[in-house]
Amino acid sequence: MTRSLAPFFSPSGVAIIGTSQDPRKLSHGILKNMTLYGYQGGIYPVNPKADQILGLPAYPDISAVPDPVDLAVAVLPAPMTPAILHACGERGIKAVIIISGGFKEVGGVGVELEKECLQIAQSYQMRLIGPNCVGTMDLYTGLNSTFIEGMPARGSIGFVSQSGAVCGGVVDLIGEKGIGFSHFASLGNELDVNETDVIAFFGDHPQVKVIAAYVEAIEHGQRFIEVVSQVSKEKPIVLLKAGRTDAGARAVSSHTGSLAGSYAAYQAAFKQAGVIEVEDLSSLFDVAWALSCQPLPENNRVVIMTNSGGPAALASDLLASHGFELVEISAEKQRQLAEKLNPSAQVSNPVDMLGGAEAHDFDHCFNVLADQPDIDTFLPMLVPQSLVDPAEVARAIVNQAKTIKKTILACMVGDKSVGEAREVFHSNRVPMSVYPEVPGKVLGAMQSYRQWLEKSNPTPFEFSDLEKARVCDYLHHTERLVLGEVDTRPIMADYGLNLVPGELAADRDQALAVAEKLGYPVVLKIVSPQILHKSDLGGIALNIASAEDLESAMQQMVERINTAAPEAEITGYLVQKMAPKGMEVIIGMKRDPTFGPLMMFGLGGVYVELFKDIGFGIAPMTVEQAYEMVSATKTGQLLQGFRGGPTYDLHAVVDAIGRLSQLALDHPGIDEVEINPLLVLPEGQGAIVLDARMILSEA
């Protein structure tokens, strides 16, 4: 059993190994921070050349540090780290934070050094955070093992970040805003402890209500999904991913030495794990803060009460684009609103009390609307006016918030003039934004989390008819790395995928015999190890009605191939029954280095590339997730009868995705599979693999 992460946040005592006496050194800053925020355990600077630092007795080495001590913070040059870890292990230290850089991120010798460090730590059952990180904070124990200036307000957001700079930037950005945190953890190179470990730890921690994460690259993707999808059922996890584009991924890679998988795989994984992904740093905290303060909205119906129409219109746009609507206010309620507001006020939604609106006007709105059952969220907005005190309005609103059990988000458009109002709001756990575009984004994220919580128990795919052993054997014996239709047909069949009836024919006579047996009309396809994309070279003839047509089709095909690809060796012909009418889609799998089998679904033909209308998922997935992956695409809408169009066998598509997932899970040697096209028949009639190809790994 691996040791808990608790000593990183609530250690019994902390040794800072390599504490400098020079106030300009980071190690000195760490020691200072340890003394500033009320940490109650022992604080032990380790420095063989000092007697005391910042008034604390210094120790020559870790072995001399008195009990109790279970956390060490190492701030010495990278090459000294193995020796330090040995000493820590001998001293009985449970957790070490390695602040220093010079490891994996510099490549070469740094990579080796990391491996050595991990071995040493494991031999002592010590947990490591870092290297190349800025440490941890616990707002409850007062522990601050970082050199970051300042410490945020106490609250219930646990923040984990691969980047130390992002941690530092965030502490600075949110410092004055009163956004409350419980923990900070900066993980750096993640030699041992990674974001999945910290998310699991926060998941169990009673002081954490919301988890926020900044992630660059995840190493063990399947474990991430497994652990995080459990935690997210209990606590919302808001995540910002860097390296979403190629350029960003290269920047991440040169930064951490980690290789990120494809962003499509990350997105699929986040979705399957119930992670709330945000697009930028500002949203990360807007969303986490709202989730940590306010109940989730019951539904998507909002009322805006404002002193100014313009910002309310901007907010309305963003609400609508996140799926929210402005609820209708009943005539009776409108009459009640009008009774005490400015006679020119608008009493429909947005309720516009006009520029002079004061605290009692907001109060009146809440009093009238509090009991309207179809309001899920209240959005009071104010643009400061010279004659109205925003803080007074804020006090009225937070007072109402105490009794109203709905979601309340406030927006006050301004900077310095709304500073006091924000203090009032945030100390009373009502989130306030200064831009009208924020509430829509925040509510959108809250709503998506509510939908995740509402998802019913997932159904695993279960198949009893798979011939796993036979496919293992087949793959073991094949010498090719690229398998075309002839090779993939038996594999597809063994995994219960429907194939169009057909047989291989060596020559004209065999082809005629097969066609006779199948019955016309038939399809003729060229078989050649050199030809993977048959249709591009005229290697497919459809709808052949008779023996004569078959002969001439074959003759023309051979001529075309001989011209287009003279080097191609024609080893035979596939003769297949002409398929019935249906809709052609593509399903596929590509093994992602981070998350494993990345499943794909999309429209067939040129449209898949043109419209990039592709659904992604990570195997293993549940039946529900497969349905969602298909339904989220426009192609999925077509399958389900878009605008009165025909409906196709969606269930058969989901079944095929499940079978292909299982194939990928059972056979790690398969790098890629593409069923293109999968012919989806009308509802209830199934789906047929018309062609499939596969790429095996070289190993």
Next chain:
Amino acid sequence: MTRSLAPFFSPSGVAIIGTSQDPRKLSHGILKNMTLYGYQGGIYPVNPKADQILGLPAYPDISAVPDPVDLAVAVLPAPMTPAILHACGERGIKAVIIISGGFKEVGGVGVELEKECLQIAQSYQMRLIGPNCVGTMDLYTGLNSTFIEGMPARGSIGFVSQSGAVCGGVVDLIGEKGIGFSHFASLGNELDVNETDVIAFFGDHPQVKVIAAYVEAIEHGQRFIEVVSQVSKEKPIVLLKAGRTDAGARAVSSHTGSLAGSYAAYQAAFKQAGVIEVEDLSSLFDVAWALSCQPLPENNRVVIMTNSGGPAALASDLLASHGFELVEISAEKQRQLAEKLNPSAQVSNPVDMLGGAEAHDFDHCFNVLADQPDIDTFLPMLVPQSLVDPAEVARAIVNQAKTIKKTILACMVGDKSVGEAREVFHSNRVPMSVYPEVPGKVLGAMQSYRQWLEKSNPTPFEFSDLEKARVCDYLHHTERLVLGEVDTRPIMADYGLNLVPGELAADRDQALAVAEKLGYPVVLKIVSPQILHKSDLGGIALNIASAEDLESAMQQMVERINTAAPEAEITGYLVQKMAPKGMEVIIGMKRDPTFGPLMMFGLGGVYVELFKDIGFGIAPMTVEQAYEMVSATKTGQLLQGFRGGPTYDLHAVVDAIGRLSQLALDHPGIDEVEINPLLVLPEGQGAIVLDARMILSEA
């Protein structure tokens, strides 16, 4: 000739009509603001009950105010406004700002009152701003006719806003950030002066370099496009539109009493007018400020120099998603960079100088990279570290900015710890953001403006073969409001659109004769005034190969129609030659209440609704704009030979759009036209109207 707007910003003297002695009244606030910011002209409070207010002599009415005075600010109840305007006109006032509300936005009597006010103003050739607004500011003359607290820094952004609250919010939001403005104008109900007038005024004003606009609804769309597309060739116009969604539009409507046209029309108009549209309030000023400070980037190649990899990765993502790339740094430059940076620093792009980077490290980067010709933009980034002074780093960067003639944007992730740095940056006209997501957005907007400036001289559509008079006559005489294929064929032909050959037949015998004349294969279509969507009811039979087939097709069609639409009267049949193979697209026109003919282009069939892949434009448009409207869609990519596919006659599509535009411009009685499908033939072979319908206005 209408009078200039200059007196709204640089009047010779200002009378404030209805100035209260009570400091809690808005009118008092206005008088106070007039005295605070160095305005040099006369300031005349008008109040019959006061001798002096704020130490200034008060006048009983406007006629008593001494010369010179050319601006009046009216702050009295709405019903008194006509009398005030008369008095102002008699006194020779050139410009009046009506602050008071109670006009169009309250409906009914308010609408009438506005009309009366406009008539009075026009009779004296006075210009009006408002009603229902917060006035104007001029950072150079010191005029402040608003009651907004505070005044921003002096700079070169002219800001026009329909919403007064947005003006006030913005002054507050940017107050501490040192973003420099030249003018503010809040327009309220826009009874006389509207955003187009102000944009034209700013366009001619030497102190305005960048125009920022907050717009809710535009009234005269065609004039907006005409004027703004001229101004935008000289000065960038950054615009935020409220009411983009239905909910937002309703909020705008209840706020201003204006009805906005469709957002698709607004977007098309903004594009054609060279307006830089932004999505939110924060971007409005980030973009305007950068444009007013920095040269446009020559191209899309950026170098990031940073003290922290995480924020640089986030910035890289946003750069990439806006079409920017991180330029490669040559081996020689990398070597030079490494010479003086931290030995562990990354010297590829992003250049990561690591946490300890100081001012001289940034200096070193600039010194090495300044002469690399393929860098268009420098993006220095810093996350504050306890041992480095951000202001010192800022001073180094602005010093470099003085000699480097490239675009420089800075990012320092933090709040209070980067406040002094921001002062250094902004007083030296280097824009600084605190979130790493900002520079990508800002550069994307700058790049789109550069592309607008680079557009060559536009080519108007010119047609000499249009039978305008004949169509006028036809439309004048038709009694129907909905025209089907039979009715639209002559109109299409008169505007030079190619039709598939065909004729109307009354019965079977005529149909056979027409088919004989055209030559088989033919298409048979039902003609019935009750049937507009023929294919839905089985009213179209394709590819009829012979006389026998035609007879049986007709019989079956009649049976189908009789069953599906027993009420439909079959008045005849269209017999047309079967069209050759091509790609089916839709072109259309819908008259927008704001901008006039809104042209549309999209993929034919079910896909247009599924993928919403539609290009929009406002007629009249140039040939280049029509090409752009088509090319911006995925369908346009298909026409041009996507991934080695066939290429179709794009020019014929553009020609058809031009002809349809002209039809809409020539005949305002046409509300809607839809050519569906337009069959686009292979390159050089043209495009054929296969079906078209039209809706006429009732007037």
